[in-house]
Amino acid sequence: MAQREIARFSSGSGHAVGVALGWGADGEPLLVSSGDDGWEVCRWDIRTGDRVWCDGEGMSGCNSMALVPLSGGGVLLAVGTEDGIEWWNALTGQRRPGWIWEDRTIWDVSVGELPDGRPILLGAGHDGVMYRWDPVTGELLGTSPAGVGGGSTMAVGFVPSPDGAGLVVSGDEAGRISRWNAVDGCQVGEPILGHGSKVRILQGLFAAETHLFVSCDQQGELKRWNAVTGAQVGPAIDTGTDVYGLATASVGGMGVLFTAGADDTVRVWDSDTGESIGFSLRGTVVSALTQPDGTALLATSTAQGEIVVHACSLPAL
Incomplete structure (x- = not known):
């Protein structure tokens, strides 16, 4: 991702x-x-x-x-x-x-x-x-x-x-x-x-x-x-x-699950299989929003109080 x-x-x-x-x-x-x-x-x-x-x-x-x-x-x-x-x-x-x-x-x-x-x-x-x-x-x-x-x-x-x-x-x-x-x-x-x-x-x-x-x-x-x-x-x-x-979204038609917690790291999981997706960001709190174009917005808050907004997508084949 x-x-x-x-x-x-x-x-x-x-x-x-x-x-x-x-x-x-x-x-x-x-x-x-x-x-x-x-x-x-x-x-x-x-x-x-x-x-x-x-x-x-x-x-x-x-x-x-x-x-x-x-x-x-x-x-x-x-x-x-x-x-x-x-x-x-x-x-x-x-x-x-x-x-x-x-x-x-x-x-x-x-x-x-x-x-x-x-x-x-x-x-x-x-x-x-x-x-x-x-x-x-x-x-x-x-x-x-x-x-x-x-x-x-x-x-x-x-x-x-x-x-x-x-x-x-x-x-x-x-x-x-x-x-x-x-x-x-x-x-x-x-x-x-x-x-x-x-x-x-x-x-x-x-x-x-x-x-x-x-x-x-x-x-x-x-x-x-x-x-x-x-x-x-x-x-x-x-x-x-x-x-x-914890937040859920659809990215490129794939259901994904974002988690964030005590180690100030956001991780991503495949909703269907439960397998980890090789992707991580800083963040203690997370929210996601699926967009009409198949991408997802991801908002995180870090342990230092920063708010960061990301656009997430699947790489083109």
Whole structure:
């Protein structure tokens, strides 16, 4: 895999910040960041590295964030905090104070799509619950039953499928993975004992086989799963480090998996085979965005607080 650096700039922080890529209303890539101390969220111009907007009002710790595309071209930024969910207009930086949900600590947030095309925001709660919000209104649509014996829900993800009937997956601190119907929140099948330590990250995969997702535990072990059957796909992947960020994309039609973690290195894996791809960059956190031309944008944040944007492609034969 080949990569070309597009931009490199300082986030203004002396340590790694969260990064997320998405599509703006004008069809241009959108890049936002958040500090783990919760004191600010920012949008950046990918081409120049300038701040488009920054909100420094502060939150009670930023645990996770997600960009939510809306019909009509709008984009929301949802942030999971120690006290719940906060929202911004991702394009303008306007805060949505009336939408703040302040009931529980939310460790992770993710975006899914209902069968009718409407977006849905998913949350992993400290109370062992998986939450579902309507991002158009900010309304809480429902929750899963509280976990039994699993403790906190640490990660949540959405697994798309060609027929539009995707599934929600959540992982808890006991290493269990549960599957849920995105529409009504009902559990699908029995929980999977996925890992020997807490599940930290869940992501749907770009892969030849549908309904696949990947999980990551506290030791940086990755496993791929079929969301419909609950069966593990292929052997586990040992990343060799604690993983802090994980992203999926399609590059030249090939599904790839990017990981970044404690050793400030981004590694790449083939989504279908689980095999390592000879490619690495610096980065502690990572986000990826598949582009219409078959390339992928990759945003990384280094341990020193630099944000770097790369264009990734497959070499011409």
